[in-house]
Amino acid sequence: MVAGWFAGDEDDFRLLGTSCSACASVFFPREDARCRNPGCSGGHLVEVPLSRRGRVWSYTDSRYRPPSPYVTNPELPWEPYALIAVELEPERMVVLGQAAPGLTVADLAVGMEVEVVPGVLHEDEETTWTTWNWRPTGVRT
Structure with missing residues (x-):
C-alpha cells in the first residue's frame, strides 16, 4: 500500500488526492510539495477524496x-489482467488501475460506469499489499 493514496473499506473506499486552494486543481497521485498547475502561483494543498x-x-x-518494481x-x-483508464468527471482527470479480479476486456465498454474498490x-x-481496482457498478466480484 502506498501511504496516503487511498483509505476506507469495501463500503466507502476512496482514492485520495490533493487540491490546490488557489486554482482548485486536483492531483492524483497526490501532490504534497507544490501545485503542479503551471498557470498557478501556488496555494495550500489539501487532501481530498x-x-x-x-x-x-x-x-x-x-x-x-x-x-x-511490480511485485509478482x-x-x-x-x-x-485488464487495465482501465477511468474518467472522473468532477475532478477532470483520468485515473488508471486494474480491473477487479475476474473481469476481462470482454466485460468492459467505453463509457461504462465503474467504481473504485x-x-x-x-x-x-x-504482508498484504493493498491497491485499488475498478469494477462495473452493481457487480460484486
Whole structure:
C-alpha cells in the first residue's frame, strides 16, 4: 500500500488526492510539495477524496509479466489482467488501475460506469499489499 493514496473499506473506499486552494486543481497521485498547475502561483494543498465512480475512458489487456518494481511471484504462472483508464468527471482527470479480479476486456465498454474498490496487489505470509481496482457498478466480484 502506498501511504496516503487511498483509505476506507469495501463500503466507502476512496482514492485520495490533493487540491490546490488557489486554482482548485486536483492531483492524483497526490501532490504534497507544490501545485503542479503551471498557470498557478501556488496555494495550500489539501487532501481530498476523489469520486468513487467514473466512466471507462479506455481499457486494454496486460498479457506480460511487468518488470520490477511490480511485485509478482515468479514461481506462479502469469495471469493476464485488464487495465482501465477511468474518467472522473468532477475532478477532470483520468485515473488508471486494474480491473477487479475476474473481469476481462470482454466485460468492459467505453463509457461504462465503474467504481473504485480495494484490491490486493500481492501478498505473502507476512504482508498484504493493498491497491485499488475498478469494477462495473452493481457487480460484486
